Each structure stands twice: as C-alpha cells, then as structure tokens.
Amino acid sequence: MILPDPPRLFHQLYERYGPQHWWPAQTMTEMMVGAILVQNTAWTQASKAVGQLACRGLLDFAVLHATPDEELWETIRPAGYFRIKTRRLKALAAFMVSQGPMAQVIHAGNQQLRQQLLSVYGIGKETADSIVCYAAGQPVFVVDAYTKRLFMRLGWVDGSGDYDTMQRMVHATMPADSGQLGEFHALIVRNAKEHCLKRPRCSGCPVASCIEQQKD
DNA sequence: TACCAGGAGAAAA
C-alpha cells in the first residue's frame, strides 16, 4: 500500500484549479436543502429544484414542513426521485423545526450535530458531513464516490476502502480547518469532472502527476 | 437506446 499524502494532493489540485467557492448557496437552509436534492443527481438538476423552491418561498424549514407533498413533488421534480426527496426534505424540516433556532443547531459540536443528522431519515454520512462542513463550518471532510475512486487510483485504499477509513486518512493528515477540508472535497469533484471521468489517462491531470511523484 | 449523475433505506441473502 502506498503511503497516503492528502496534503500534497490538495496542494496540487488547488494550484491547478484554485478556490471552488463551495457550497453554492446563499443561506444555510438553501445549503441543507440542496444537500438532499443533489443525492444521486447532477448539481445542474438539483439547482433547478432549489431555484423553484426559492421562487415559491419554500426555502424555510417551517414553511417546507407545512407544504403539501403534492406541491413539493411538482417543485422539486427536476432533481429526480421527487417522492423520496419530498419525504427526506420533510424529515429534515421536521428535525430542524423541532431543534429551535438554526444558530443553535448549527453550533452544536460537530460530532453531536453529525449524529443528530444521521438519525434523520434520508441523511447518510455524505449528506451529514456536507452539512456539518459547508453549513456549520466545522472541520469535517466529505467522502463521496469520486473520492473513493481517486483514492483507489492513487493506491491509498483497496476496493473495500470504506467511508470512515478514507475520512480518517484525511483528518489525520490535513489541518482541522473547515475551509480547507471543504475546498479539498470541492477540488476532488472538480478534478473528477474535468479529467478523470472523460479522459482517465489524460496529460495535465494533477492526479497523474501525483501518482508519478509517489513513485519517487 | 443505454448509461450516468455529488445516495440512502429497505429487503434479501
């Protein structure tokens, strides 16, 4: 197994792409709603649904909670899985309404907030960590399918590399800084879309040069 | 036409 070096990978990706300015949302509510809507869906589709929710004044958990399912089905349809995602948005809204002011929820310790979010229907590790990192601004690295594919390609994990293993790998070597960890995840997604999905062995890919340096 | 896109939960093995 090759010794993982997330800081070097981060540095190379950042030098290549620069800051990604994630998460693309104006408010914490919008960010959290977007995290549900983007599940197994391209962001272009999820953002259409977020836009339609905003147009209808539904980017508010109390309002969302009281909105009839049928109205939400129509509003979020572009994001796909509209019935399931309506259930998940309602579950998140119910949780947030029950917790009181947003600031109070967001400022809970990251482990406490993470556990609470994981108990909400429709929120798994990736979605919970996205919210903890990008909405609450707490130092948590988000692992997604791109991360796993990339870490496997780098030889840092084998095929069974699980979520927690990859997350610990990053937490153990990167500064506990939400800005940097959030940027790292965003850069991995950017790189996957720009290089690894279309041209797996293209020249100029920061990951390819990282693999070369690992051989030294 | 088939496949993919920033998952998660439930059911089955």
Added chain:
DNA sequence: TTTTCTCATGGT
C-alpha cells in the same frame, strides 16, 4: 454483515 433492489429525471 453484506449485497441487491428501488427510487426518477434529464442530458449525453
């Protein structure tokens, strides 16, 4: 415990 199935749409 692990694997498989289901959920839905739009773009390529």
